[in-house]
Each structure stands twice: as C-alpha cells, then as structure tokens.
Amino acid sequence: MNQPAPYTWPHIDPQLRQAVDRQLDRSLSERDATGVIGEFETEFARFVGSRHAIAYSSGTSALHAMCVAAGLGEGDEVIAPAYTFFATATPFAYEGVKVVFADADGWGNLDPDDLPGLLTARTRAVIVTHMWGNPCDMTAIAQFCRDNDLLLLEDCSHAHFASWGGNRVGTFGAMAVFSTNQKAITTGEGGVLVTDHDKFRELALLHGHYNKRSFKEISPTAPYYQYALTGMGLKSRMTTLNAAVGLDQLAKADDIEERRRGILDRFAAALDGNPVVSLTTVDPQRGANGLYVLGLHFHEQAAVVTAAEFTDLLTALGTEFDIPGSTAVIANEPLFHRPSRTTPWTTVPTVDPATYGGAQQFINSFIKAPLFGYPGDEQAVDHHIATLAAVSKDVAR
Numbered sequence: 001m002n003q004p005a006p007y008t009w010p011h012i013d014p015q016l017r018q019a020v021d022r023q024l025d026r027s028l029s030e031r032d033a034t035g036v037i038g039e040f041e042t043e044f045a046r047f048v049g050s051r052h053a054i055a056y057s058s059g060t061s062a063l064h065a066m067c068v069a070a071g072l073g074e075g076d077e078v079i080a081p082a083y084t085f086f087a088t089a090t091p092f093a094y095e096g097v098k099v100v101f102a103d104a105d106g107w108g109n110l111d112p113d114d115l116p117g118l119l120t121a122r123t124r125a126v127i128v129t130h131m132w133g134n135p136c137d138m139t140a141i142a143q144f145c146r147d148n149d150l151l152l153l154e155d156c157s158h159a160h161f162a163s164w165g166g167n168r169v170g171t172f173g174a175m176a177v178f179s180t181n182q183k184a185i186t187t188g189e190g191g192v193l194v195t196d197h198d199k200f201r202e203l204a205l206l207h208g209h210y211n212k213r214s215f216k217e218i219s220p221t222a223p224y225y226q227y228a229l230t231g232m233g234l235k236s237r238m239t240t241l242n243a244a245v246g247l248d249q250l251a252k253a254d255d256i257e258e259r260r261r262g263i264l265d266r267f268a269a270a271l272d273g274n275p276v277v278s279l280t281t282v283d284p285q286r287g288a289n290g291l292y293v294l295g296l297h298f299h300e301q302a303a304v305v306t307a308a309e310f311t312d313l314l315t316a317l318g319t320e321f322d323i324p325g326s327t328a329v330i331a332n333e334p335l336f337h338r339p340s341r342t343t344p345w346t347t348v349p350t351v352d353p354a355t356y357g358g359a360q361q362f363i364n365s366f367i368k369a370p371l372f373g374y375p376g377d378e379q380a381v382d383h384h385i386a387t388l389a390a391v392s393k394d395v396a397r
Contacts, residue, residue, distance in 0.1 A: 003318040004380035010186050011374035016248045023244035030240055032213040040243040041192070043250045047185070048170045048178070050194040052201040055238035055246075056208060059157050059179030059191030064091035065207035066175045066193055068232060069200045070125060070151055072097045074341060077122040078153075081110040082331045083359035084129040088155045089330060096341035098122070101331040104359035107282060108132060108366065111358055112140035125151035130159035130169050131327075132368065133290030134282050138164040138172045145173075157191075160184045161257050162290030169290070175200050180246060184256060184291045184371075187246035190238045208236030260291040260373035263381055267294055270385045275302040276310070276392040280366065293368045294384075296321075300365065303395045310395060311367055317387045321369045329359050 010016065023036055030037050037055055045053035056062040072078060074096035080089040082101035089099045100123070102114040108131040115126065126145055128136045145152040152173030156162070160183060162169045170176035175195040180187040193204050202218045210231025218225050249256070268279055280295035282288075298307040305313070307323065314321040330336070337349040372381050 004383045005376075007320055007370035007372060007380065009182050009370075009374075010188075010245065010249060011376075013375075015252075016245065019244045019248040020241060023240055027240050031211065032216055036240050036243045036247065037238055040187075040238075040246045040250070043247060044178075044192050045194060047250055047253060048176075048194050049168050050171060050176075051196045052194060052198075054193045054201065054204055054209065055187075055243060056191045056193065057236045057238055058189060059155075059177055059181070060087040060091065061208060061236035062177040062179075062191035062193040063087055063155065064094070065204040065236070066153060066177055067091045067095050067097065068207050069175065069193075069203035070153065071203075072124055075122065076124045077120060079110075079115060079118050079123060079126045081127075081129050081131070081359075082329050082356040083108055083327065083362065084131060084155070084330060085157065085327050086330045086333065088127060088129045088157075090335060092127075093335045093338070094341065099336050101336075101354075101356070103356045104131075104362050105137070106358075106362070107134045107280060108359070108362040109134060109136040110141065112137050112144060115141070115144050119148060123148070123150060125153055127153040127155060129155040129157070130162050130290060132280065132295040132366075133158045133162055133292040134280065134295070135159060135162045135164040135169050135287040135290070138167075138169070142172050156290075157183065158292040159290030160292070161260070162288055164287040170194055171196075175204070180242075184260065184373075185246070185249050185253060187238065187242040187249070190242045190246065206231045208232075208234050210235065256373060257291060260371050261289075263371060263373055263377075264289065264291065264294065266381065267385065267388075270389060271296075274389070274392050275299060276396050277367070277388065291371055291373070294371045296367045296369075298365045298367050302397055304397055305395045307365060307367060310391065313391050313395070314387060317391070319369065319384050319387050321367055321384075321388075324366065324368060328363065329356050331356065 041053040077098045077100050078092050079100050083104040092099050100118050102110045105111040110128045154173045154176035156170045156176050157179035159169045178192045180190040214228035277296045280297050311321050332351050332353045334348050337351050
C-alpha cells in the first residue's frame with residue numbers, strides 16, 4: 001500500500017492561490033483597516049460572534065496586547081493553566097504580572113476546583129486555554145470570576161470551532177485571543193484579539209497599530225488618544241498577505257468545520273470499544289470540540305507497551321501520531337519566577353519545582369494526530385484509522 005501524503009495546512013487550492021495573487025496586485029502593506037486587514041477583522045468578528053476583532057502578527061502578540069489592554073502589571077496576579085503552550089502566560093510575566101498556576105482537569109484544561117485556593121487580594125484576572133480544542137468548564141470558571149470581580153480572559157488558540165453550553169468560546173470573557181498559524185482557521189502566521197468592549201479594543205489597538213489607524217479609530221476624547229502617534233511603542237500588525245489567506249479560510253469555514261467534524265466522528269466510531277485508546281472530547285451535551293487536532297487518551301493499564309512505545313509503533317507504519325513537545329507544565333520555567341520585570345536577563349532565578357498531578361496525568365496519557373479535513377485526505381484518514389485499530393489490537397492486554 002502506498003503511504004498517504006503527509007498532512008499539510010492550509011489546503012492549497014485554486015481559490016487560495018487566487019486570493020493571494022489578488023492581494024499582490026492590491027497592496028503589500030496597509031497602515032489602517034480600510035483594506036484587506038480590516039475586511040479580515042470584520043469577518044473574523046462575525047465568525048466568533050464578537051463586536052470587535054484586531055489582527056496581529058502572532059497569537060503571542062495578541063496575548064500581549066490583551067494583557068496590556070486589561071491594565072495588568074507589576075503587583076497584579078493572574079491565574080493561568082499550569083499545562084498549556086507557554087505563550088498563554090509569558091506576555092503576563094514579561095509585563096511583571098505574577099502568574100499563579102492552576103492544575104489541569106481530565107481534559108488538560110484549567111481545573112475550576114483549583115481556583116478558590118489560588119485567589120489572593122492581588123488577583124485581577126483568570127486566563128484559560130481551551131486545550132487541544134476542548135472547551136473549558138466555562139460555567140464554573142465564569143461564575144467564579146463574576147463572584148470575585150475578576151477579568152475572564154480566553155486563549156482560544158486551539159479552539160476555533162469550540163463551544164460550551166451552546167455559546168462559542170471567545171465570547172465568555174472580557175477579551176479572547178485566537179492564534180491563526182497552523183490552526184483550523186489559518187492566516188499562515190498571525191493572531192486575532194476579539195472583544196465586545198470599546199475601551200479594551202482601543203487600548204489593544206494601541207499595542208502595535210500606531211499612527212494612522214489609531215488616529216482614525218480611537219476617540220479623541222479618550223485619555224490615551226495622546227498615544228495615537230506612537231502607540232505603546234511596538235509594531236505587531238498582521239501582513240496583508242496573511243489577511244488575504246485568512247479571508248479565504250473564513251469563507252470556507254463551514255466546509256472546514258463540516259469535514260473536520262465528520263472525520264472526528266469517524267474516529268469516534270472506529271474507537272468505540274477500543275480498550276487502549278479513546279478520544280479526548282468533552283461530553284457533547286456540554287460542549288463541542290474546536291477541531292484543531294485529533295486528541296487521544298492512551299490507557300496504559302490496558303496495554304503491554306507505554307504511550308511512547310505505542311506512538312513509535314504507529315509512526316513506524318507511516319502515521320502522524322505523536323506526543324506533543326511544545327506543551328508542558330510551564331509553571332517551573334524561570335521566566336515565571338523573576339522577582340521583577342527589570343531583573344537583568346543574565347540573572348536566572350532558582351526554581352523550586354512544583355508538581356501538578358492533574359496536568360502530569362493528562363500529559364502522560366495524551367497522544368495527538370492531525371485532524372484531516374480537506375479534499376483528497378481520504379487515504380490518509382483511512383490509513384490512520386486502520387493502523388490505530390491494528391496496533392491497538394496488537395498491544396492490548
């Protein structure tokens with residue numbers, strides 16, 4: 001049997017090529033939102049269901065803008081997930097905010113039961129990541145934030161199509177950020193901040209969108225209008241070609257969701273009764289997966305091999321299953337233990353490692369693969385399903 005072509009994203013079809021070609025003739029640089037960047041922002045806001053969207057050069061830049069727009073700085077604390085991609089929390093640490101870490105629940109998400117014990121007089125906000133596309137328990141987390149007058153912030157980088165209780169993620173808090181690099185909706189590289197609040201939008205706009213755009217879109221009566229020329233001192237806006245790719249992808253969003261959800265359903269049916277692996281998806285009565293990756297729980301007690309050995313067997317047969325290397329327990333990284341944001345970078349703090357049992361348990365059992373979902377992926381999907389079934393049978397106790 002021929003090996004299927006490796007996963008690539010986005011799917012390069014004639015429409016995407018034409019979108020980029022059109023933009024090459026239209027503009028390679030824009031200083032405001034009158035062109036393709038503004039068009040992309042309008043469509044992205046509509047896609048999420050928010051009033052405002054601002055495009056950035058990366059999800060990390062958008063998260064940095066969110067931190068600054070929220071007014072967080074030295075002396076403040078934010079509660080963040082111990083298990084996530086580090087950019088969820090690093091912009092806060094960069095600004096001198098103390099990041100306090102919460103353990104993970106059974107889906108790798110911030111455990112709401114951890115929140116009361118982490119609350120202090122300096123806690124200003126909670127940021128969640130909807131890990132691997134599974135929505136957090138936003139019912140409990142939002143209630144905790146309301147009860148304690150805290151800002152709720154969302155990192156939706158994995159969760160473009162996720163919802164909780166019938167509501168799209170990214171609409172629960174004061175602000176949310178979506179990464180748009182190799183995600184289900186992609187711009188190639190980039191990020192987007194969404195919010196319903198005018199003040200947060202204007203402050204976020206100052207973070208990287210200076211001069212012409214800030215003069216046009218920030219109210220002259222706002223006290224921070226005086227910063228319009230310089231912004232906050234940074235430039236982090238998205239390129240026009242990235243925005244053109246994003247517009248093409250948003251136009252295909254319904255088809256992307258339908259195909260990816262159909263693939264997820266195929267894996268769910270194929271794994272029914274498999275003792276070795278199961279899908280890591282939340283109860284569909286409570287939420288919907290965001291369709292970033294195919295996430296699996298490996299049940300080591302049901303197998304004669306470890307998760308790493310199981311993954312090696314799968315990859316040796318031409319599949320793209322892997323154990324993630326870019327996500328981990330980030331709480332012990334020295335960045336989060338610097339005594340001050342002005343501490344010299346040549347001074348590295350000594351860290352007394354903390355353990356996060358829920359996060360580590362999830363990490364030890366999690367395996368992922370690309371979630372295919374484009375024309376021509378049928379051979380790859382069939383190969384992954386068949387190989388997963390065969391290897392599971394071979395290693396089952």
